[in-house]
Amino acid sequence: MNDTPNWERQLVEKLAMAALVEQRRARRWKIFFRLVWLGIIGGLLATAFLRNEDKSAEALTGGGHTAVISLEGVIDSENNTAEKLSAALEDAYSDHGTRGIIIEANSPGGSPVLSGMAYDEIRRLKKQHPAIPVYVTVQEVCASGCYYIAAAADKIFVDKASIIGSIGVLSDGFGFTGLMDKLGVERRLKTAGENKAMGDPFSPTNPKQEAIRQQLLDDIHQQFIKAVKDGRGSRLKNDPQLFSGMVWIGEKGIPLGLADGLGSTRSVARDVIKAEKTVDYTQQDDLSSRVARKIGVEFAGGVRSLFNTRLF
Known part of the structure; x- marks a missing residue:
């Protein structure tokens, strides 16, 4: 019975240690990705800077x-x-x-x-x-x-x-009125403005x-x-x-x-x-x-x- 508290304490310590290790691992990955992004941004800025330098040199030298x-x-x-x-x-x-x-x-x-x-x-x-x-x-x-x-x-x-x-x-466009007649499909269209439906492919020309x-x-x-x-x-x-x-x-x-x-x-x-x-x-x-x-x-x-x- 006296060993039970020790066993529980050891389990808690192991869980806490595992959580701490996981946090450290996550922190390292976060730092790694931040460094990668900083490297990419730095590379892009350096490329833009060098390009501008090249253009400035061309302008100064008459190129x-x-x-x-x-x-x-x-x-x-x-x-x-x-x-x-x-x-x-x-x-x-x-x-x-x-x-x-x-x-x-x-x-x-x-x-x-x-x-x-x-x-x-x-x-x-x-x-x-x-x-x-x-x-x-x-x-x-x-x-x-x-x-x-x-x-x-x-x-x-x-x-x-x-x-x-x-x-x-x-x-260009298509007209489907003939096909609709064959299929027995009725077009029900309401508009306000006589030319609002101009070009509607489901209405007669x-x-x-x-x-x-x-x-x-x-x-x-x-x-x-x-x-x-x-x-x-x-x-x-x-x-x-x-x-x-x-x-x-x-x-x-x-x-x-x-x-x-x-x-x-x-x-x-x-x-x-x-x-x-x-x-x-x-x-x-x-x-x-x-x-x-x-x-x-x-x-x-x-x-x-x-x-x-x-x-x-």
Whole structure:
């Protein structure tokens, strides 16, 4: 009986010691991870500092580089195209080592709104920095909304097989009224405003509303045409197919004034800008930004899908 208290005391001591060891282990891991994070942050800060030092040295010694910005994929809100392009241009222009800017284009087009915003931003920044030229080099394709943006550049360079042009606007969708009739499904839709359901795929087409939709497309098309004419000026040839939505390969687009010559990012940096060293200013999204924007795009997608207008 006298051994019982000792046994209990020993058990309590062992449990307390085990808890203490676990706390110490957890504390060591916490310190370890903090040191790792500090190391990562320190490395990033050091990289940024060294990059700024290199740029400052270039500015002082008269050296320089060509700023490269990628314009790739569909031009839409999910890709945040206009905002990222604008931010990249601001960074490139603010760098004293920048001798010229190349927008490396590889896009089939997309939103007319975002394309117009990017076009306007390029022209605005060009006026503020007239000594720094902006060129576009086309990789596989620069069509429709992408060409809308490219028209703001000082010059456009293509590969002989690149696809350019497609100066037009489209709106597409589907109609399910015939299928609904076959299935015996009745559409029950109430609206306040006679044109509120315009473009609804479950309702019959309305000639008046179709005329309104066509006028919207024509108005956007005229905005597109004006932007191209303002950007390209007298280089454009008087060809009836130029604004028809037609596309051309690069070597055929040059005589039409859609492009200025053959060239790649490397050759334009070396031979035109005379600054062979390139620095990539393309903006990259972090995970939180992509998730937040994805939620916003999906929230707006229901309304947008009823009248899906795009430049490709």
